[in-house]
Amino acid sequence: MKEATYDIVVKNGLVIDPYQDIHEVMDLAISNGKIVDVRKGINESLAGKVIDASGLIVTPGIIDIHVHCCYNILNIGIDPESCCLEKGCTTVLDAGSTGELNFRGFRKYVIERSRTRILALLNIESLGMIEYGSQGQKWPKLIMEYEELFINVENTVKVIEDNRDVILGIKWAHHGLTGLRLAREAADRAKCILMAENHLEPETIKYLKKGDIVTHSFHGLKWMGNPYDGILNEDGNVKPEFYDAIKRGVIIDVGHGAASFSWKVAEKAFSQGVKPDTISTDLHVSSVKGPVYDMPTTMSKFLLLGMSLEEVIRASTSKPAEVIGMLGEIGTLKPDARADVTIFKLEEGKFQYTDCMKESRIGKQKLTPVKVIKDGRIII
Ligand SMILES: [Zn+2]
Structure with a gap:
Protein backbone atom coordinates (compact mmCIF):
# COMPACT_ATOMS: atom_id res chain seq x y z
CA MET A 1 0.00 0.00 0.00
CA PRO A 60 -3.65 20.69 20.81
CA GLY A 61 -3.83 24.41 19.98
CA ILE A 62 -4.56 26.22 23.25
CA ILE A 63 -8.05 27.66 23.80
CA ASP A 64 -8.53 30.74 25.99
CA ILE A 65 -12.21 31.30 26.77
CA HIS A 66 -11.88 34.72 28.39
CA VAL A 67 -10.11 37.47 26.44
CA HIS A 68 -10.95 40.96 25.21
CA CYS A 69 -9.66 41.31 21.67
CA CYS A 70 -11.92 43.97 20.11
CA TYR A 71 -8.68 45.59 19.04
CA ASN A 72 -9.15 49.19 17.85
CA ILE A 73 -12.92 48.91 18.35
CA LEU A 74 -13.03 49.57 22.11
CA ASN A 75 -10.16 50.65 24.35
CA ILE A 76 -10.29 47.46 26.39
CA GLY A 77 -9.17 45.29 23.44
CA ILE A 78 -5.73 43.75 22.92
CA ASP A 79 -4.38 42.51 19.60
CA PRO A 80 -5.37 38.83 19.31
CA GLU A 81 -2.58 38.07 16.84
CA SER A 82 0.39 39.09 18.98
CA CYS A 83 -1.15 38.58 22.44
CA CYS A 84 -3.01 35.30 21.85
CA LEU A 85 -2.15 33.43 18.65
CA GLU A 86 1.60 34.02 18.79
CA LYS A 87 1.49 32.96 22.46
CA GLY A 88 -0.03 29.59 21.62
CA CYS A 89 -3.79 30.30 21.62
CA THR A 90 -5.22 29.25 18.29
CA THR A 91 -8.81 29.81 19.49
CA VAL A 92 -10.11 32.51 21.83
CA LEU A 93 -13.51 33.50 23.15
CA ASP A 94 -14.01 37.21 23.50
CA ALA A 95 -15.92 37.61 26.76
CA GLY A 96 -18.42 40.33 26.03
CA SER A 97 -16.23 43.21 24.90
CA THR A 98 -18.99 44.36 22.60
CA GLY A 99 -22.76 44.42 22.79
CA GLU A 100 -25.56 44.46 20.23
CA LEU A 101 -24.72 48.02 19.11
CA ASN A 102 -21.03 47.56 18.35
CA PHE A 103 -20.54 43.84 17.67
CA ARG A 104 -20.76 44.26 13.89
CA GLY A 105 -17.58 46.36 13.71
CA PHE A 106 -15.77 43.84 15.89
CA ARG A 107 -16.86 41.08 13.57
CA LYS A 108 -16.01 42.84 10.34
CA TYR A 109 -12.74 44.52 11.27
CA VAL A 110 -11.22 42.08 13.76
CA ILE A 111 -12.83 38.62 13.77
CA GLU A 112 -12.98 38.26 10.00
CA ARG A 113 -9.48 39.64 9.48
CA SER A 114 -7.56 37.70 12.12
CA ARG A 115 -5.73 34.43 11.76
CA THR A 116 -6.71 33.72 15.38
CA ARG A 117 -10.01 31.81 15.56
CA ILE A 118 -12.17 34.29 17.47
CA LEU A 119 -15.57 33.44 18.89
CA ALA A 120 -17.55 35.82 21.03
CA LEU A 121 -19.99 36.29 23.86
CA LEU A 122 -22.25 39.29 23.41
CA ASN A 123 -22.41 41.62 26.37
CA ILE A 124 -25.93 42.05 27.72
CA GLU A 125 -25.13 45.78 27.82
CA SER A 126 -25.74 47.16 24.35
CA LEU A 127 -22.44 49.07 24.20
CA GLY A 128 -20.28 46.36 25.72
CA MET A 129 -17.28 47.30 27.82
CA ILE A 130 -16.95 51.01 27.16
CA GLU A 131 -15.68 51.82 30.62
CA TYR A 132 -12.01 51.90 29.66
CA GLY A 133 -10.32 55.16 28.71
CA SER A 134 -7.72 55.40 25.97
CA GLN A 135 -4.91 54.80 28.47
CA GLY A 136 -6.61 51.73 29.91
CA GLN A 137 -7.97 53.62 32.94
CA LYS A 138 -11.43 52.67 34.13
CA TRP A 139 -14.44 54.95 34.42
CA PRO A 140 -16.73 52.91 36.66
CA LYS A 141 -19.08 55.80 37.43
CA LEU A 142 -20.03 56.21 33.81
CA ILE A 143 -21.14 52.62 33.45
CA MET A 144 -22.89 52.48 36.82
CA GLU A 145 -25.00 55.49 35.91
CA TYR A 146 -26.13 54.10 32.61
CA GLU A 147 -26.21 50.37 33.28
CA GLU A 148 -29.93 49.85 33.02
CA LEU A 149 -30.53 52.22 30.16
CA PHE A 150 -28.26 50.48 27.74
CA ILE A 151 -29.76 47.00 27.66
CA ASN A 152 -32.09 45.85 24.93
CA VAL A 153 -32.91 42.15 25.20
CA GLU A 154 -34.84 42.08 21.93
CA ASN A 155 -31.97 43.45 19.86
CA THR A 156 -29.41 41.36 21.76
CA VAL A 157 -31.26 38.15 20.84
CA LYS A 158 -31.56 39.33 17.23
CA VAL A 159 -27.79 40.00 16.91
CA ILE A 160 -27.06 36.55 18.34
CA GLU A 161 -29.46 34.92 15.89
CA ASP A 162 -27.84 36.79 12.99
CA ASN A 163 -24.32 35.75 14.05
CA ARG A 164 -24.65 32.17 15.32
CA ASP A 165 -21.41 31.15 13.58
CA VAL A 166 -19.44 33.48 15.87
CA ILE A 167 -21.54 34.38 18.91
CA LEU A 168 -21.86 31.51 21.38
CA GLY A 169 -23.58 33.23 24.25
CA ILE A 170 -24.13 36.18 26.56
CA LYS A 171 -21.76 37.83 29.01
CA TRP A 172 -22.85 39.51 32.20
CA ALA A 173 -20.24 41.66 33.93
CA HIS A 174 -20.70 43.04 37.41
CA HIS A 175 -23.22 45.81 36.82
CA GLY A 176 -26.20 44.93 38.95
CA LEU A 177 -28.66 42.08 39.34
CA THR A 178 -31.14 43.65 36.92
CA GLY A 179 -28.55 43.19 34.18
CA LEU A 180 -28.03 39.60 35.30
CA ARG A 181 -31.77 38.86 35.15
CA LEU A 182 -31.93 40.30 31.66
CA ALA A 183 -28.81 38.34 30.65
CA ARG A 184 -30.51 35.14 31.85
CA GLU A 185 -33.63 36.03 29.88
CA ALA A 186 -31.64 36.78 26.71
CA ALA A 187 -29.61 33.55 27.00
CA ASP A 188 -32.80 31.52 27.47
CA ARG A 189 -34.52 33.19 24.55
CA ALA A 190 -31.48 32.78 22.26
CA LYS A 191 -30.83 29.26 23.64
CA CYS A 192 -27.16 29.98 24.27
CA ILE A 193 -24.69 29.87 27.14
CA LEU A 194 -24.27 32.58 29.77
CA MET A 195 -20.95 33.62 31.27
CA ALA A 196 -21.24 35.59 34.51
CA GLU A 197 -18.57 37.27 36.56
CA ASN A 198 -18.15 35.97 40.08
CA HIS A 199 -19.60 39.02 41.83
CA LEU A 200 -22.68 39.80 43.92
CA GLU A 201 -22.36 36.27 45.27
CA PRO A 202 -23.94 34.02 46.26
CA GLU A 203 -26.83 35.47 44.20
CA THR A 204 -25.14 35.38 40.79
CA ILE A 205 -24.19 31.71 40.75
CA LYS A 206 -27.85 30.72 41.33
CA TYR A 207 -28.70 32.12 37.89
CA LEU A 208 -26.30 29.79 36.09
CA LYS A 209 -27.43 26.53 34.50
CA LYS A 210 -25.62 23.46 33.21
CA GLY A 211 -22.99 24.51 30.64
CA ASP A 212 -22.97 28.15 31.78
CA ILE A 213 -19.70 29.64 33.02
CA VAL A 214 -18.70 31.53 36.13
CA THR A 215 -15.49 33.47 35.53
CA HIS A 216 -13.08 35.26 37.91
CA SER A 217 -13.66 32.23 40.13
CA PHE A 218 -10.66 32.87 42.38
CA HIS A 219 -10.78 36.63 42.81
CA GLY A 220 -9.88 38.09 46.19
CA LEU A 221 -11.73 41.40 45.98
CA LYS A 222 -14.15 43.09 48.25
CA TRP A 223 -17.04 44.04 46.04
CA MET A 224 -19.75 46.68 46.50
CA GLY A 225 -18.99 46.77 50.22
CA ASN A 226 -19.10 42.99 50.54
CA PRO A 227 -15.76 41.67 51.87
CA TYR A 228 -16.82 38.07 51.17
CA ASP A 229 -17.90 38.41 47.56
CA GLY A 230 -16.85 35.50 45.39
CA ILE A 231 -16.36 31.79 46.05
CA LEU A 232 -15.44 31.85 49.77
CA ASN A 233 -17.53 32.87 52.74
CA GLU A 234 -16.18 34.57 55.86
CA ASP A 235 -14.77 31.38 57.39
CA GLY A 236 -12.76 30.65 54.22
CA ASN A 237 -15.01 27.82 53.12
CA VAL A 238 -16.39 27.45 49.61
CA LYS A 239 -19.98 28.71 49.62
CA PRO A 240 -22.48 25.85 49.37
CA GLU A 241 -24.08 27.54 46.33
CA PHE A 242 -20.86 26.82 44.39
CA TYR A 243 -20.95 23.11 45.19
CA ASP A 244 -24.57 23.06 44.02
CA ALA A 245 -23.53 24.84 40.81
CA ILE A 246 -20.68 22.39 40.17
CA LYS A 247 -23.12 19.51 40.70
CA ARG A 248 -25.50 20.85 38.08
CA GLY A 249 -22.68 21.34 35.55
CA VAL A 250 -21.73 25.02 35.83
CA ILE A 251 -18.20 25.58 34.51
CA ILE A 252 -15.62 27.05 36.91
CA ASP A 253 -13.40 29.38 34.87
CA VAL A 254 -10.28 31.30 35.94
CA GLY A 255 -10.50 34.67 34.08
CA HIS A 256 -7.31 35.94 35.77
CA GLY A 257 -7.41 39.59 34.64
CA ALA A 258 -5.93 42.58 36.37
CA ALA A 259 -7.90 42.14 39.61
CA SER A 260 -9.46 38.67 39.59
CA PHE A 261 -6.94 36.07 40.70
CA SER A 262 -5.64 35.51 44.23
CA TRP A 263 -3.23 32.74 45.27
CA LYS A 264 -4.87 32.56 48.68
CA VAL A 265 -8.41 32.19 47.38
CA ALA A 266 -7.29 29.60 44.80
CA GLU A 267 -5.40 27.61 47.46
CA LYS A 268 -8.40 27.62 49.81
CA ALA A 269 -10.69 26.47 47.01
CA PHE A 270 -8.21 23.80 45.85
CA SER A 271 -7.87 22.46 49.40
CA GLN A 272 -11.66 21.95 49.42
CA GLY A 273 -11.60 20.14 46.09
CA VAL A 274 -12.66 23.01 43.84
CA LYS A 275 -10.33 23.38 40.86
CA PRO A 276 -10.98 25.24 37.62
CA ASP A 277 -12.61 23.42 34.71
CA THR A 278 -11.07 25.94 32.35
CA ILE A 279 -7.96 28.11 32.63
CA SER A 280 -8.32 31.51 30.96
CA THR A 281 -6.54 34.83 31.02
CA ASP A 282 -9.03 37.73 30.85
CA LEU A 283 -6.39 39.43 28.73
CA HIS A 284 -7.20 43.07 28.15
CA VAL A 285 -5.41 46.37 27.94
CA SER A 286 -4.82 46.55 31.72
CA SER A 287 -3.72 42.93 32.30
CA VAL A 288 -1.53 42.19 29.28
CA LYS A 289 1.52 43.99 30.67
CA GLY A 290 1.15 42.04 33.91
CA PRO A 291 0.10 40.31 36.03
CA VAL A 292 -1.35 38.11 33.25
CA TYR A 293 1.02 38.61 30.27
CA ASP A 294 -0.32 35.62 28.34
CA MET A 295 -1.95 32.19 28.52
CA PRO A 296 1.28 30.14 29.02
CA THR A 297 2.11 32.27 32.09
CA THR A 298 -1.41 31.67 33.45
CA MET A 299 -1.08 27.93 32.79
CA SER A 300 2.30 27.93 34.60
CA LYS A 301 0.62 29.50 37.66
CA PHE A 302 -1.71 26.52 37.87
CA LEU A 303 1.26 24.14 37.73
CA LEU A 304 2.59 26.09 40.71
CA LEU A 305 -0.75 25.57 42.49
CA GLY A 306 -0.30 21.82 42.15
CA MET A 307 -2.35 20.88 39.11
CA SER A 308 -0.57 18.27 37.00
CA LEU A 309 0.69 19.11 33.51
CA GLU A 310 -2.04 16.87 32.16
CA GLU A 311 -4.75 18.70 34.16
CA VAL A 312 -3.45 22.12 33.08
CA ILE A 313 -3.44 21.09 29.42
CA ARG A 314 -6.92 19.55 29.69
CA ALA A 315 -8.23 22.81 31.21
CA SER A 316 -6.69 24.71 28.28
CA THR A 317 -7.62 22.39 25.39
CA SER A 318 -10.31 19.69 25.51
CA LYS A 319 -12.39 21.16 28.35
CA PRO A 320 -12.74 24.66 26.87
CA ALA A 321 -13.43 23.04 23.47
CA GLU A 322 -16.26 21.08 25.09
CA VAL A 323 -17.59 24.20 26.83
CA ILE A 324 -17.83 26.06 23.51
CA GLY A 325 -19.30 23.02 21.74
CA MET A 326 -16.34 22.36 19.43
CA LEU A 327 -14.67 19.32 20.97
CA GLY A 328 -13.34 17.00 18.27
CA GLU A 329 -12.97 19.81 15.77
CA ILE A 330 -10.51 21.58 18.10
CA GLY A 331 -9.13 20.77 21.55
CA THR A 332 -7.58 17.47 20.45
CA LEU A 333 -4.97 16.05 18.07
CA LYS A 334 -7.29 13.30 16.90
CA PRO A 335 -7.15 12.56 13.17
CA ASP A 336 -9.61 14.79 11.29
CA GLY A 349 14.14 26.39 37.54
CA LYS A 350 12.91 29.23 39.72
CA PHE A 351 10.33 31.55 38.22
CA GLN A 352 8.48 34.39 39.92
CA TYR A 353 4.73 34.66 39.40
CA THR A 354 2.50 37.41 40.79
CA ASP A 355 -1.25 37.43 41.48
CA CYS A 356 -3.63 40.40 41.40
CA MET A 357 -3.08 41.13 45.09
CA LYS A 358 0.61 41.80 44.23
CA GLU A 359 1.71 38.66 46.02
CA SER A 360 4.54 36.75 44.38
CA ARG A 361 5.32 33.04 44.50
ZN1 LIG B 1 -13.08 40.04 31.17
Missing part, protein backbone atom coordinates in the same frame (compact mmCIF):
# COMPACT_ATOMS: atom_id res chain seq x y z
CA LYS A 2 1.32 3.45 -0.90
CA GLU A 3 1.92 5.73 2.08
CA ALA A 4 0.36 9.16 2.23
CA THR A 5 2.35 12.35 1.92
CA TYR A 6 2.08 15.06 4.54
CA ASP A 7 2.36 18.84 4.65
CA ILE A 8 4.01 18.82 8.08
CA VAL A 9 5.34 16.10 10.35
CA VAL A 10 6.15 16.96 13.98
CA LYS A 11 8.71 14.44 15.19
CA ASN A 12 9.54 13.03 18.60
CA GLY A 13 7.59 15.45 20.78
CA LEU A 14 5.97 14.48 24.07
CA VAL A 15 2.38 14.51 22.83
CA ILE A 16 -0.10 15.40 25.58
CA ASP A 17 -3.68 15.16 24.39
CA PRO A 18 -5.93 14.55 27.41
CA TYR A 19 -8.99 13.98 25.20
CA GLN A 20 -7.35 10.92 23.62
CA ASP A 21 -5.57 9.96 26.83
CA ILE A 22 -2.20 10.34 25.08
CA HIS A 23 0.90 11.25 27.10
CA GLU A 24 3.75 9.76 25.15
CA VAL A 25 6.60 10.59 22.77
CA MET A 26 5.05 10.35 19.31
CA ASP A 27 4.93 11.94 15.87
CA LEU A 28 2.13 14.01 14.40
CA ALA A 29 1.21 14.36 10.73
CA ILE A 30 -0.71 17.26 9.19
CA SER A 31 -2.24 17.61 5.71
CA ASN A 32 -4.69 20.10 4.22
CA GLY A 33 -5.19 21.88 7.53
CA LYS A 34 -6.17 18.70 9.37
CA ILE A 35 -4.46 16.26 11.71
CA VAL A 36 -4.08 13.03 9.77
CA ASP A 37 -2.04 10.78 12.03
CA VAL A 38 -0.63 10.55 15.57
CA ARG A 39 1.66 7.63 16.31
CA LYS A 40 5.26 6.58 16.66
CA GLY A 41 7.41 6.19 13.56
CA ILE A 42 5.66 8.41 11.01
CA ASN A 43 7.93 8.54 7.95
CA GLU A 44 9.19 12.14 7.78
CA SER A 45 10.67 11.66 4.32
CA LEU A 46 7.09 11.93 3.09
CA ALA A 47 6.64 15.39 4.63
CA GLY A 48 6.95 18.81 3.02
CA LYS A 49 8.18 20.21 6.32
CA VAL A 50 9.59 18.46 9.38
CA ILE A 51 9.54 20.00 12.85
CA ASP A 52 11.84 18.36 15.37
CA ALA A 53 10.03 18.51 18.73
CA SER A 54 12.56 16.43 20.68
CA GLY A 55 12.49 17.49 24.32
CA LEU A 56 9.36 19.59 23.74
CA ILE A 57 5.68 19.18 24.58
CA VAL A 58 3.14 18.96 21.76
CA THR A 59 -0.45 19.85 22.66
CA ALA A 337 -9.42 17.56 13.89
CA ARG A 338 -8.27 20.96 12.66
CA ALA A 339 -4.47 21.11 12.63
CA ASP A 340 -4.13 23.53 15.56
CA VAL A 341 -0.99 22.62 17.48
CA THR A 342 1.02 24.36 20.20
CA ILE A 343 4.55 23.22 20.98
CA PHE A 344 5.90 24.20 24.38
CA LYS A 345 9.23 24.15 26.11
CA LEU A 346 8.76 23.25 29.79
CA GLU A 347 11.61 24.88 31.66
CA GLU A 348 12.64 23.82 35.16
CA ILE A 362 8.22 31.07 43.10
CA GLY A 363 7.31 28.27 40.73
CA LYS A 364 9.57 25.49 39.55
CA GLN A 365 8.20 25.28 36.03
CA LYS A 366 7.52 27.60 33.15
CA LEU A 367 5.71 26.84 29.91
CA THR A 368 6.97 28.78 26.91
CA PRO A 369 5.43 28.42 23.45
CA VAL A 370 8.06 27.77 20.78
CA LYS A 371 5.94 26.79 17.81
CA VAL A 372 2.30 27.43 16.90
CA ILE A 373 0.39 25.88 14.01
CA LYS A 374 -3.16 27.02 13.18
CA ASP A 375 -5.25 25.18 10.57
CA GLY A 376 -2.05 23.57 9.28
CA ARG A 377 -0.28 26.90 8.86
CA ILE A 378 2.90 27.64 10.83
CA ILE A 379 2.39 30.90 12.76
CA ILE A 380 5.68 31.10 14.70
